[in-house]
Amino acid sequence: GAFSGIRDAVLAALARAGCEVVHEPSTLRVLRLRPLYLGLMYGAALLAYGVKFRRYVDHTRVAAWVRSKAAQAIIDRHDDIHAVIGLQRVIRGFSGAKRAGVRYALLTDHVNVLSKQSPDFGLDLPERGVSAAWNETERRALEAQDCTFVLSSQVERCIVDHYGVPASRVTVIGAGPVLDVNAERDRIAKDFSQQNVLFVGLDSQRKGLPQLEAAFERVVAAFPKAKLHVAGVEGKSTAHVTYYGKLSGAPLRDLFYRSQIFAMPSLREPFGLVFLEAMYAKNVCIGTTLGAMPEIIRQGETGFLVAPDDVDALADRIIWLFERPDELRRMAEAGYARARRNYSWDIAAERMLNALFAHESAPQRFAGGVTATSH
Secondary structure (H helix, E strand, C coil): CCCCCHHHHHHHHHHHCCCEEEECCCCHHHCCCHHHHHHHHHHHHHHHHHHHHHHHCCCCHHHHHHHHHHHHHHHCCCCCCCEEEEECCCCCCCCCCCCCCCEEEEEECCCHHHHHHCCCCCCCCHHHHCCCHHHHHHHHHHHCCCEEEECCHHHHHHHHHHHCCCHHHEEECCCCCCCCCCCCCCCCCCCCCCCEEEEECCCHHHHCHHHHHHHHHHHHHHCCCCEEEEECCCCCCCCCEEEEECCCHHHHHHHHHHCCEEECCCCCCCCCHHHHHHHHCCCEEEEECCCCHHHHCCECCCEEEECCCCHHHHHHHHHHHHHCHHHHHHHHHHHHHHHHHHCCHHHHHHHHHHHHCCCCCCCCEEEECCCCCCC
């Protein structure tokens, strides 16, 4: 799976680092008796989850075993690899004996225990329905790896504290923008006297769009020329709010460049690549105190963090920034500098290679994504 664009970004960064990368999409078609294995997966899900079994067909030990057999069959095609890196949201390991001299790793942005611990805002989060027994399956898969790569330190802490994986085998690699955006490279002269707020997200409820829309009513009362631009969500545009639906590429990049503030008061955010894109576009970011957002946004320096569901605080921060265009510019520049310094896929790839081959020179051939899951 594309994994929110992460797959292609990571593989390209590894290639730029001098690795020969082989991408093999994970599929059960490599297995003989595929209908039998599918039947076992669906049967186990039915027993574990009842009428919701289709939603959770990948969350049983049987499914992990079947997917692992498929991954092993893919790995066996290659006899000259040095590392196997699985890009996964549903964490699974590998079946069969590991090949001597090959390093095995997983890259993930989340684990199920974190989903169980997330505050309940009435969202329909599929992860909440996953059986508690699945946590043990995740633990075994993580424990079996030479390295686990995560995007944020909150996931690292959870893997170490709740799954018992040694900290030496978990590496925070960060991330980079998936959208090709860079304000200075593109010579964008931003006008910080303008009052444009941008929201980007497909899941409006989870990403906090209703809270932002409510806060923006107060913003417009203070600044009648203020505009809210909403990308990723369909809606009926008004004089102050414009809905663009799904956008990508140049049209989305242009929205980032036209805006001064990026606001996404998400109620659950494993990482938030879009904040990095906003920082690369010189937008001041406003997020919430949940998930990895406090790692990305420096409070009062590159943006602001507000409590989830706190509409008044969200409105106050936007108004405060619009009242101070010089401060808005300063924070935007600081965010851009922080993003360039800490967040890029080349930096992430370097961290991955350092963790995989800490005691040897990096080899030239990799198999990436062999256990990528469908999303």
